[in-house]
Amino acid sequence: MGEDLKAQALPADHVRITTDTSTEPFWQAAKEKRLVAPKCADCGTFRLPPTPFCPECQSTNVDWTQLSGRATVFSFSVVHGFPGLPDITLVPAILDLPDAPGARLVSNVVDVDPEKVEIGMQVEVLFSPISDGWLLPLFRPTVRG
Ligand code: ZN
Numbered sequence: 747m748g749e750d751l752k753a754q755a756l757p758a759d760h761v762r763i764t765t766d767t768s769t770e771p772f773w774q775a776a777k778e779k780r781l782v783a784p785k786c787a788d789c790g791t792f793r794l795p796p797t798p799f800c801p802e803c804q805s806t807n808v809d810w811t812q813l814s815g816r817a818t819v820f821s822f823s824v825v826h827g828f829p830g831l832p833d834i835t836l837v838p839a840i841l842d843l844p845d846a847p848g849a850r851l852v853s854n855v856v857d858v859d860p861e862k863v864e865i866g867m868q869v870e871v872l873f874s875p876i877s878d879g880w881l882l883p884l885f886r887p888t889v890r891g
Contacts, residue, residue, distance in 0.1 A: 753837040753860045755884050756828065761876035768796040771810050776881045779873045782810045783846040794849035815871035817841035817885055820850060824860040837863055841885060857886040 755761075765773050768784075775782040785792050786800040787807035799806055822839035837855040855863055856872075869885035876882045 751835065751859055751861075753824075753835050753854070753856050753858055753863070755854055755856050755874045755882070756831070756834070756836070758875045759877055760828070760831070761882055762878065763876065763880055763882075768798050771808075772796060773880055775810065775812070776873060776883050777879070779881065781813045781815045781871045781883055783813055783843060783849050783851075784808045785811045785846070792843075792846040792849035794843070794846065794851060811846065813843055813845045816845070816888065817843050817851065817853075817869050817871070819855065819863065819865055819867040819869060821865060822855060822863055824863070835860055839863070839885070841869065851883070853882075854884050855886065856884050862887075 772782060783792050783794045784796045786805050787809045788805040789803045791800055791802045793800060820840045820842045822837055825836040828834050837860050839853060839855045841851045841853055843849050843851060855869055868888040870888045871883050871885055873881040874884050
């Protein structure tokens with residue numbers, strides 16, 4: 747039960763993103779440590795991952811809505827090792843976003859013993875540096891006071 751058992755993020759130089767007009771606002775907001783989700787400006791459907799057209803009404807109008815950063819683990823896996831990083835443990839997860847019903851975000855859960863991660867666990871966003879000056883939203887267990 748040492749520190750080395752905690753789920754980690756990949757080192758910054760291992761994570762590179764590409765953006766396009768549909769996804770760039772998400773990454774620009776992340777750079778400002780804000781978690782946002784695209785919501786159809788016409789019918790209100792959240793469309794995450796971002797899509798050029800609303801799947802419900804085909805509208806191209808988007809309101810980028812700022813979220814609280816809270817999420818719930820919908821599903822996850824535990825991955826030991828990564829090419830070139832045999833000692834790393836990763837917990838990639840699909841997260842439900844309570845303030846964006848219907849939207850799901852793929853991210854990683856960090857700062858936790860992987861054996862303690864469970865479906866339904868409450869997590870909150872943090873932002874981790876990646877390549878080219880971007881910040882990647884990651885999630886850790888919500889600190890309960
Ligand atoms: Zn729509």
